[in-house]
Amino acid sequence: MPLFFNALEAAAHRLSIVPPMFDYFNALGLHALIAAARMRVFDALRERPSTCDELAATLNLDPRSAEVLLRVLAGLGYLRARRGRYRLTRTSRLWFTTDSPTSLVAGLEFWERTACVIWPRLEKSVRDGSPATPFYALLESDPELSRSFQAWTAAVARRQAPATARVIPVPRGARQVLDVGGGHGLFSVELLRRHPDLRATVLDLPQALEAAADHPRLVARAGSFLEDDLGEGYDVVLLFNIVHGLDDQETARLFRRLAAALNPGGTIVVGDQFDDSIMPGRASRTLLGLLDLNYRVAAGGRVRGFREVARLLEGAGFRRPRHRRPLRSVTTELAVARR
Ligand SMILES: C[S@@+](CC[C@H](N)C(=O)[O-])C[C@H]1O[C@@H](n2cnc3c(N)ncnc32)[C@H](O)[C@@H]1O
Structure with missing residues (x-):
């Protein structure tokens, strides 16, 4: 949730003149965003920048509550207000309108439930190091939650796949x-688009796999x-956002089995977050820490450094792991190696 402190606010926060209220109300900011997206506030404002009253009439909302919601969304950077009319920012247009190719709207249920069901178990996880939930078993047993999770990861992948596919050898x-x-x-579909001979x-x-893309050169295999x-005889293996959910033994074993499944000279690409990267700033470092806590509580995994992943790859027989940062973002970096 973006917060924009001015110098005075930052000083007041540092001096602790008031309790750290933002920490509590940040969580409410997520729910405000989810409520707005569900009520199609962003879709309506994409159609027509509106005043509070116009929007309330269009969506059948209580005008005074809608006004507060719009002001909060503007404060958080999701809307811009000009002469009493609210309009979308680039962020809300890209991520929170329903028919944007990178819409996160269908994935919001996942975050709402994660925030209420999984994260409250963080304390237990930090105390004894155990994951709070068998995360993927939970998703497999709850089709709606699984759909929402896949919708969220698909939206993110749509934004990341073109840049990553360009650097995959x-x-x-x-x-x-x-x-x-x-x-x-x-991630496969983008690679297939660039390489017509690949399957x-x-x-x-x-x-x-209910969410798997429909493509004539792509098959979905349950397992x-x-x-x-x-299987065997592969030339390229993609492992995007997988190893952060595994412990070291599972990762080492999976790398060894993938080395056996790849043809000599084949490429393995591990797409993940690496905590030994050059971090662009404190916000990115904190985000990485929060992701790390999330993987611990949700899946019993963690964020590793590139060097650590590289060592695990070499231990499994891969050669010359390389670090690639196609998006200049801490959320998707690549370790690329050859068998
Ligand atoms: C974080 S998602 C990443 C999805 C996709 N690779 C991406 O980066 O957007 C992890 C994926 O691993 C799958 N998964 C988890 N455990 C698995 C297992 N034991 N075997 C096969 N797939 C598994 C989940 O169902 C989920 O689709």
Whole structure:
């Protein structure tokens, strides 16, 4: 939730003149955003920048409560107010209108439930190091939650896939891609678009595969990457946002099995967050810390450094791991290595 302190506010916060109210009300900011997206506030304002009264009439809302909600959304950077009319910012247009290709709206239920069901168990997780929930088993048993999670990850992937696909070294003559835990399959789809001779297999759990993209050169295969046969003869393996959910033993074993599944000279791409990157600032470092806590409480995983992932790759027989940062963002960095 973006907060924009001016110098006086920052000083008041530092001097602790009042209790740290933002910490509590940040959480309410997330719920304000979710409520607005659900009520189609962003869709309506994309159609027509409006005053509070106009918007309240269009969406059948209580005008005074709608006014407060709009002011809060403007304060958080999701709307801009000019001469009494509210309009979208680039952020809300891109991420919170329903039919934007990168819409996060269908994924909001996931965050609402995560905030209320999983995160309150953080204390237990920090005390004994255990994950609060068997996260993916929970998703597999709850189709609606799974759909919402996949919608969220798909929206993020749509934004990231073109830049990542550009830097993935596909070996000459390559034919087969294995997208491990690929879910929606959009990282593969972008690679297929750039390389017409490639075919891809997305390996994921059955419920997750409901979200798999429909593409003539992509097949979805239900199974567990921890337990089931991975197949063989692949030229490229994608592992996007997977190893942060695994412990070290599981990661090392999966890397070894993938080395065996790849053809000699094949490429493995681990897309994840790395905590030894050059961080652009305090907000990014804090975000990475929060992601780390999230992986611990939700899945029993963690954020690793690139160097640590590189060592695990080398231990499994991969050569010359390279660090790539196609988006200049801490949320998706790549470790790329050859078998
Ligand atoms: C964080 S999501 C990442 C999805 C996609 N790769 C991306 O980066 O957008 C993790 C994916 O791994 C899948 N997954 C988790 N455990 C798995 C397992 N044991 N076998 C197969 N897939 C699994 C989940 O269903 C989910 O789709």
